[in-house]
Amino acid sequence: MKDKTKHRSLVGDILLVHVAYAIIVYIAAVTCLWITTSWIIDNNLEKWAVRWTQELNQLGTPLYNDDAKADRFIHIEDYIEKFPEIAYVTYYTLDGTPIFREKHTDITTAPSSLSSKQMAQLGNTTHIKKPHIIRHDQDNSLYVKAYTPVWLESIPDDGLLDFSLADTRRDKVKLVGYVELGLDFSTYEKQFINNLLAGSVIILIIFMIILAISRAVIKQAIMPLTTLNKALKHLAEGNTEFNVPRSTHREINNISHALNTTIKALRERDATLLRLADHDSLTGLYNRNFFTEKLEKLAATNSTSALLFVDLDHFKYVNDTLGHEAGDRMLVQAARWLKHHLRKCDTLCRFGGDEFTILIEETTQQKTVQLASNLVTMMNQHLVFIDSNQQFQVSCSIGVTMIDSDLYTPDEFLSQADLACHEAKRAGRNRHYFYEKLKNETGKMEEDIGWSRRIEAALKHNQFVLEYQPIVNVHTGHSDIYEVLLRLSGEDDKLIPPSAFLPAAQRFGLMVEIDHWVIKHALMALANHRKLNPDIKFAINLSGHVFEEVNLFRIVQENIERYQIPPESLIFEVTEQVAVQHIAEANLLIKKLIALGCEFALDDFGSGFSSFNYLKHLPIHYIKIDGNFIENMTNDKTDQAMVRSMIQIAKSVGKFTIAEYVLDEDTMSLLKGLGIDYAQGHYVGRPQQQLA
Secondary structure, eight states: OOOOOOOOOHHHHHHHHHHHHHHHHHHHHHHHHHHHHHHHHHHHHHHHHHHHHHHHHHHTGGGGSTTOOTTHHHHHHHHHHHOTTEEEEEEEETTSOEEEEEEOTTOOOOOOOOOHHHHHHHHTOOTTOOOEEESSOTTOOSSEEEEEEEEEEEOOOSOSTTOOTTOOOOOEEEEEEEEEEEEOOHHHHHHHHHHHHHHHHHHHHHHHHHHHHHHHHHHHHTHHHHHHHHHHHHHHTTOOSOOOOOOSSHHHHHHHHHHHHHHHHHHHHHHHHHHHHHBOTTTOSBOHHHHHHHHHHHHTSSSOEEEEEEEETTHHHHHHHHOHHHHHHHHHHHHHHHHHTSOTTSEEEEEETTEEEEEEOSOOHHHHHHHHHHHHHHHHHHOEEEETTEEEEOOEEEEEEEEOOSSSOHHHHHHHHHHHHHHHHHTTSSSEEEOOOOHHHHHHHHHHHHHHHHHHHHHHHTOEEEEEEEEEETTTOOOOEEEEEEEEEOGGGOEEOHHHHHHHHHHTTOHHHHHHHHHHHHHHHHHHHTTTOTTOEEEEEOOGGGGGSSOHHHHHHHHHHHHTOOGGGEEEEEEHHHHHHTHHHHHHHHHHHHHHTOEEEEEEETSSTTHHHHTTTSOOSEEEEOHHHHTTTTTOHHHHHHHHHHHHHHHHTTOEEEEOOOOSHHHHHHHHHHTOSEEOSTTTOOOBSSOO
């Protein structure tokens, strides 16, 4: 909504104050001048009235002598002509009758007799007194009138011969009449008013000039404020790419300094926000948001570029064993290493977690594959992470795809590199994989990548669930052994069986992380259950990938010590196929765990062609007969013979036997007759989240 408020100018307000102040001063000055001038006129009037009346008194004395000559009037006329202020002179007899008037030619009114009141006032005057001055009389005359009595002095006549200087008699003073003096000061008043008006006009002109000069001076003086106003306007618009100039005025300069400090802080804040928006706060690399925008721009060009998806191997193990702070330090070290081994024009981003993406512009497939190969080889050979007196050789898996077609979207290019990276991990990690754009493979890989994401989230947020299936001792009927089975939480609290997600976990190299998760949480649960049942044991399945890394023994040992669990309460299971495939590694790991006090079981026994031969080479305690021989043995004599021979051979080498897939009572009875030691299956007990 537009602001309709009228905004005044600061210069206008200052000038308005000056104008108002000047008008007040002018009115006060004129008033004082008027009062002063009036006082001066009145004062001069009295002084001149005294002089003129005295002199006219003397000049008019002959008028009251009978022998006065005719030229007596000439003296009065000449006297009046000397003073233009005297409008007229009128002489009166004692009874107030005018006997003579001398006036200027512009006076047309005839003299009137004195009133009785005037006669009374003049009769009370004495000799040598000030004249009686009337500014306005009853006839509203414009003249100032001064009245004074006319005194006639005479020397006593006692005869000229008898004159004596010793005679002390005074001269006779006689009141013979009155004189009226009309004074006209209108000329002076008009002149004064005219001068006042002319002076006012001049003052007004001077004031306007001063006002114009003041306006320019004020504008110049407040120019720094105008600059500040512009700066604040830019600042309000979000623009911080400017600086407020310094001022010679201390106050303005302080404000300018404060504004510059604020602008600098805002500029740094914007730069920080921009850096946070485009950079990863931990590693300082570009983040996923910047990568996405860069990939979109790059995919829109016609140049041949490449996308590398880098995933650090075994990062989760470092996080779990040494803590997240150590994991962060490993990420920072890996980020610096990657940046050091790339060109400045290459774009390295932290995509998320332990994943990095690299955009290579203007390249070929051969150069890109060679770069990926070099990164994998050099990282595995030269990048070592040391923390808490422990040393870890850092390696990575890299997926590569070329950005050389407009048939795919940026998201599809990213998915291709991601799928290729998971393929590299599935193939054993510490290697690169180049994505071949084969449509018939894409669907399966995308399905697996979906499962891999869910597995990674389950590992991070503990979304896996453990269930426990009893293994019954056939001789005692007690269930002291429980096999730990893994499930994945699904929608509506439904549990997803391992057959749905473990193939994807194996494909993308997540089985080691799953093994670690199961061991940690199974041992924590075992510690709680042994508080109620000290004889209980857990059988935990291990994947074949645990034989490819050397940390399983340490993890088991650390968790045994953490939860204070007797090692003999743990039975680790490996399938016959896995054990045979990794016979040397399996033999070494099994011996180390047995030395710790744990027990081992060989699962799916009988599925291989040389199963009996491996009994001599693997130091195991239990043999779990493959369920394919058990589930239909009541109807198949061959299966019965195979199971009987397995049980007999196992007893001969001192191994306990466990029958899987026991589904009914007939199978259970048959197994007892064959001498089986333990039975497991739905007939004995279904998997449950709580122990029976």
